[in-house]
Amino acid sequence: MLRLVISGALMSAPPVRIRDLHYAVGTRPIFAGVDIDVPQGQITAVMGPSGTGKTTLLRLLTGQVAADRGRIELFGESVGDLNKVGLYALRRRTGMLFQNGALLTDLTVFENVAFPVRAHARLPESVLRRLVLTKLEAVGLRGAAELMPSQLSGGMARRVALARAIVMDPELLIYDEPFVGLDPISMGVIVRLIRELNETLGVTSIVVSHDVEELATIAHRSYLLSEGRVVASGTPDELARSEEPVVRQFMSGAADGPVPFHFPAGDLAADILGRSQQVRGRS
Amino acid sequence: MKSQRSLEIGTGLFVLLGFAALFFLTTQLPGSGLSLGEQAGYSVTAKFDNVGDLKVGSPVSMAGVRIGRVEAIRFDPTDYRAVVSLKVESSFDRIPDDSDASIQTQGLLGGKYVGIGPGGSETFLKQGSQIEFTQSAIVLESLVNKFFANFASKDAGTDTAKAE
Amino acid sequence: MIGASLGRIGAVVLFLLRVLGQCLPALAKPRAVIHQIYNAGARSLIIIMLCGLFVGMVLGLQGFDLLQRFGSEDALGVAAALGFLKELGPVVTALLFAGRAGTALTSEIGLMRATDQLTAMEMMAVDPLRHVIAPRFLGGVIAMPLLVAIFDIVGLFGAQLIGVQLMAVDPGAFWSQMQAAVELDDVYEGIVKSICFGFACSLIAVYEGYHAPPTAQGVGLATTRTVVVSSVLVLLIDYMLTAAFLGR
Numbered sequence: 001m002l003r004l005v006i007s008g009a010l011m012s013a014p015p016v017r018i019r020d021l022h023y024a025v026g027t028r029p030i031f032a033g034v035d036i037d038v039p040q041g042q043i044t045a046v047m048g049p050s051g052t053g054k055t056t057l058l059r060l061l062t063g064q065v066a067a068d069r070g071r072i073e074l075f076g077e078s079v080g081d082l083n084k085v086g087l088y089a090l091r092r093r094t095g096m097l098f099q100n101g102a103l104l105t106d107l108t109v110f111e112n113v114a115f116p117v118r119a120h121a122r123l124p125e126s127v128l129r130r131l132v133l134t135k136l137e138a139v140g141l142r143g144a145a146e147l148m149p150s151q152l153s154g155g156m157a158r159r160v161a162l163a164r165a166i167v168m169d170p171e172l173l174i175y176d177e178p179f180v181g182l183d184p185i186s187m188g189v190i191v192r193l194i195r196e197l198n199e200t201l202g203v204t205s206i207v208v209s210h211d212v213e214e215l216a217t218i219a220h221r222s223y224l225l226s227e228g229r230v231v232a233s234g235t236p237d238e239l240a241r242s243e244e245p246v247v248r249q250f251m252s253g254a255a256d257g258p259v260p261f262h263f264p265a266g267d268l269a270a271d272i273l274g275r276s277q278q279v280r281g282r283s
Numbered sequence: 284m285k286s287q288r289s290l291e292i293g294t295g296l297f298v299l300l301g302f303a304a305l306f307f308l309t310t311q312l313p314g315s316g317l318s319l320g321e322q323a324g325y326s327v328t329a330k331f332d333n334v335g336d337l338k339v340g341s342p343v344s345m346a347g348v349r350i351g352r353v354e355a356i357r358f359d360p361t362d363y364r365a366v367v368s369l370k371v372e373s374s375f376d377r378i379p380d381d382s383d384a385s386i387q388t389q390g391l392l393g394g395k396y397v398g399i400g401p402g403g404s405e406t407f408l409k410q411g412s413q414i415e416f417t418q419s420a421i422v423l424e425s426l427v428n429k430f431f432a433n434f435a436s437k438d439a440g441t442d443t444a445k446a447e
Numbered sequence: 448m449i450g451a452s453l454g455r456i457g458a459v460v461l462f463l464l465r466v467l468g469q470c471l472p473a474l475a476k477p478r479a480v481i482h483q484i485y486n487a488g489a490r491s492l493i494i495i496m497l498c499g500l501f502v503g504m505v506l507g508l509q510g511f512d513l514l515q516r517f518g519s520e521d522a523l524g525v526a527a528a529l530g531f532l533k534e535l536g537p538v539v540t541a542l543l544f545a546g547r548a549g550t551a552l553t554s555e556i557g558l559m560r561a562t563d564q565l566t567a568m569e570m571m572a573v574d575p576l577r578h579v580i581a582p583r584f585l586g587g588v589i590a591m592p593l594l595v596a597i598f599d600i601v602g603l604f605g606a607q608l609i610g611v612q613l614m615a616v617d618p619g620a621f622w623s624q625m626q627a628a629v630e631l632d633d634v635y636e637g638i639v640k641s642i643c644f645g646f647a648c649s650l651i652a653v654y655e656g657y658h659a660p661p662t663a664q665g666v667g668l669a670t671t672r673t674v675v676v677s678s679v680l681v682l683l684i685d686y687m688l689t690a691a692f693l694g695r
Contacts, residue, residue: 290481290482290485291481291485293485293489294481294482294484294485294488294489296489297484297485297488297489297492297590297593298484298488298593300492300593300597301488301590301592301593301594301596301597302593302596304593304596304597304599304600305592305593305596305638307596307600308532308596308599308600308634308637309631309634311626336627338623338624338626338627339623340619340620340622340623340626341619341620341623342617342619342620349617352619353619389518389519389520389521389620390517390518390519390520394519394521394522394620394623394624396620
């Protein structure tokens, strides 16, 4: 008993621990028993084909949506049991980067990054200024501080959003599809930033993406989701060498495999030659 | 933050305008005096037994032409009559001082106004004059009462005649 | 259908309560509220004044024509003042507000929802109701009575323009009869109506924006709904309030 307590104290709970997660939208199950561990100070990738609910997973994790069954622990606290005040307290310790940046369109870049600070702390203006400019410098956009979001390119907007996500020095950073729609240069910039932030600040990071190649360069551990379950987990190397058909198809980008090319349809000859009335789709 | 500044000024202007409008609506409209441009003129008075619902600011006309307006309406406690002060425009300075003033109604539903009927005197009204001959407003209720009273007495007359 | 409508009404009322709860904290940041008073009020000023002028002029024309048949042109001031104060001012202003400011609010908030800005705020542990919705709601509620008052003034000016300057109604009669006929209660009726309409239009606008589906089509439909629902609600409340005031 004593040994358990001591070891419990020495080994702090992983920042994120998901156990037996079940979630359905209407009758359609999204997650049917998912277990995920995100170790402290490492970059964990969550991959999967489109539509597997990767973004939904993030919303469940941050308490925006309630799970049907299972336990989601964020910083050791069960997300499902918290009220709004508790949730907000947890969220203050996390930073989230959205797919499209989600900058507030009527504020300047500077004001956008300063937004969370102004909302939660009372800092003298000079201190705030230093803080914001430092974070902007970290993402390489200090010179753009007075621009409006509409004047930024997609990649730049995402970098500003990243600066905003780290301005409160969060313990956990969540990236929702950070590579989508970027040119190779901007992609390289984001990849570098994710890696540097993790290495210099030791911030635990979760990256949700389907970009296998980029993730392979930065992730310490990857989870592959398909059909509502974790079909594979391990280092990027382990996944690349996996023999599982689903994993093989995803990692190699094959058009057809366990995830079929054809949307369920009836008999081809009947459809095109109109020989008989077929019921479409799977029953 | 220049745009912030001009925004605040714009908002302040709007709020000011709005409150000024509200102020005007609540204080000036309901029944309190509103002075329109004062035209040069002279004041005369006229006493009436009953002014009806003649109001301050109502027009004063002669032969249907507006020559002035009602300036003030007061009550004389000595002879229990209303004292109406009329402001006549200075261009109309040849009104005989034996003219009469009567309170009339504009149209069917209209408000009251003061009509001046000319007399024949060679001397004219001037500042401070008093119009001697006045006719009070015709109050609808007394008219109706009179009518019915007349009717009733006619009936009584016929009945008596019949009885005889 | 009935269940859906009832549910919708309930949702709107619950939303109103949540927003009202955030109004006081929102006032702690007066800058944001002032910005929204500007958006809802100052920006609507031109259209309100223009329409007020035209409505007043039409009222002057029609009113004069009608009253002339009874020889009571002098009562034009009364007709104009009472018409504006009790009905035209609050109702027309509210309908114009719903069309201009209401749609702007709905599309702005709907767009913020569609681009994840509201979600981002929630993730930063900032309550969008307090920082985005409540200031906009307050802006509309505060701006509306002011807009109505300005509409009334400009409208009376328009009526006076036609009646006195054009149709030679006696200005003394115009104003004096108006002042005698207008009571403070009439002015209060207009003010109470304008506050209620401000509540209704602002609430519908922010509700539709906040709950709009995060697509271009969704925001467009929500904007249309704002105008339609606001208009119907305003006219319904107008009837109820008019009846209430007349019953006094």
